[in-house]
Amino acid sequence: MKKYLSGLVLGLVLIFALAACGSDDSSDGNASGDGDGGKLAELQDAGKVTIGFANEKPYAYEEDGELKGEAVAIAKEVFKNLGIDEVEGQLADFSQLIPGLQAGKFDVATAGMAITPERCENADFGEPEIKYGEGLIVEKGNPHNITSYKDIADNEDITVSVMSGATEIDFLQQEGVSEDQISEAPDIPATFSAVESGRAQATTGTEMTIKMALESADTDALEFVEGFEQPDIEGVPSYGAAVFHPDNDDLREAYNEELQKLKDNGEIAGLIEPFGFSEESNVITEDITTEELCQG
Numbered sequence: 001m002k003k004y005l006s007g008l009v010l011g012l013v014l015i016f017a018l019a020a021c022g023s024d025d026s027s028d029g030n031a032s033g034d035g036d037g038g039k040l041a042e043l044q045d046a047g048k049v050t051i052g053f054a055n056e057k058p059y060a061y062e063e064d065g066e067l068k069g070e071a072v073a074i075a076k077e078v079f080k081n082l083g084i085d086e087v088e089g090q091l092a093d094f095s096q097l098i099p100g101l102q103a104g105k106f107d108v109a110t111a112g113m114a115i116t117p118e119r120c121e122n123a124d125f126g127e128p129e130i131k132y133g134e135g136l137i138v139e140k141g142n143p144h145n146i147t148s149y150k151d152i153a154d155n156e157d158i159t160v161s162v163m164s165g166a167t168e169i170d171f172l173q174q175e176g177v178s179e180d181q182i183s184e185a186p187d188i189p190a191t192f193s194a195v196e197s198g199r200a201q202a203t204t205g206t207e208m209t210i211k212m213a214l215e216s217a218d219t220d221a222l223e224f225v226e227g228f229e230q231p232d233i234e235g236v237p238s239y240g241a242a243v244f245h246p247d248n249d250d251l252r253e254a255y256n257e258e259l260q261k262l263k264d265n266g267e268i269a270g271l272i273e274p275f276g277f278s279e280e281s282n283v284i285t286e287d288i289t290t291e292e293l294c295q296g
Contacts, residue, residue: 039245039248040251043084043107044082044083046084048088050088050089050090050106051090051108052090052105052108052109052110053089053097054097056111056112056209057209057212058209058212058277059208060072069275070112070130070271070272071110072110073272074129074272075108075110077258077262077267078258078259079255081258081261082254082258093165095163097113097165098122098123101244102122102123109243111240113125113240114235115238115239115293124246124252125242125244126241126252126290127241128239128240128284130239130272130277130284131284132237132277133206134171134230135206135207135208135210136202137195137203137225139221140221144158144201146225147225147227147228148175148228149172150175152177152202153176158202159183160177160204161202161203162191162204163184163185163186163187171233188209191203192219208276212276234296268283
C-alpha cells in the first residue's frame with residue numbers, strides 16, 4: 001500500500017511538472033509573438049496612432065477639431081493600410097516635436113519636417129514624402145528691397161524672425177546672416193507679429209507655409225516676396241518626412257513599405273494637392289533616400 005501511494009504521489013508530481021513546463025512553453029511562445037511584436041503590433045492592437053504636429057499649415061494643422069494637412073493625409077493613408085484607422089493629434093511647438101517623440105508623448109511626428117543630418121542624430125526619419133522650397137515675407141512695399149537671404153546678410157540693420165527649430169535658421173546663417181540678425185519665435189503668427197510691430201523686417205519659412213499663413217492672417221501690413229531667390233545651399237530644396245523613435249524600427253520600416261506603394265501607384269499627388277501642393281513642384285521624382293540626406 002505504501003509503495004502504491006508513493007508511486008501515485010510521484011506520478012502526480014510528474015504530471016504537474018510536465019503541465020508547468022507546457023505552460024511555460026506556451027507563455028514563451030506568446031511573448032515572442034503577439035505579446036512582443038513591437039510598436040507596430042501595439043498600435044494595430046489598439047487601432048490608434050498618436051501623431052505629434054506643430055499646427056503649421058499646410059503640412060499638419062488642426063481645423064474644426066480635425067487633424068489636416070499634406071503630411072497628415074499621407075500618414076492617415078499609410079496607417080489605414082497598416083490596419084490603424086484612428087489618428088489622434090498631439091499639438092507641440094515645432095522645436096519640441098523630436099524631444100516629444102523621444103519622451104514617448106506620441107508615436108510619430110508628422111509635420112513635413114525636413115530631413116537634416118543634425119535631426120537624424122536624434123530621431124529616425126521615414127523615407128522622403130515631399131519636397132519644397134523657401135519663401136520670404138516682408139513689410140508692405142518691401143522698403144528694404146529684400147529678395148534673397150544674401151540681401152539680409154548685406155544689411156546689418158535688418159532683423160529676420162524665424163520659428164524656433166526651423167531649418168531656415170541654418171539656411172540664413174549659411175548665406176551669411178549673423179546670429180544677431182535672427183530672432184526666434186514660437187510659431188508663424190508670432191513671426192508675422194514681429195514684422196508688423198517693426199521688431200523684425202522680414203520672416204521666412206517654407207514657401208507654402210508662409211504664403212498660406214499670410215492669406216489666413218488677413219493683414220495689409222505684410223506681403224509675400226514674389227521672385228524670391230532660392231538659396232543655392234545644401235538642404236534646398238528640403239525633403240519632408242515622418243519621424244519615428246529610434247527604438248521603433250518595425251513601425252518605421254512598415255510605414256516606409258506602405259509609403260513606397262503610394263509612390264509607385266502615383267497616389268501621393270492626389271493626397272497633397274488639396275492642400276495647395278502640386279505634382280510638378282512637390283512630388284519627389286528623383287531617386288533620393290533618407291540615408292543620403294542624413295549623411296548630408
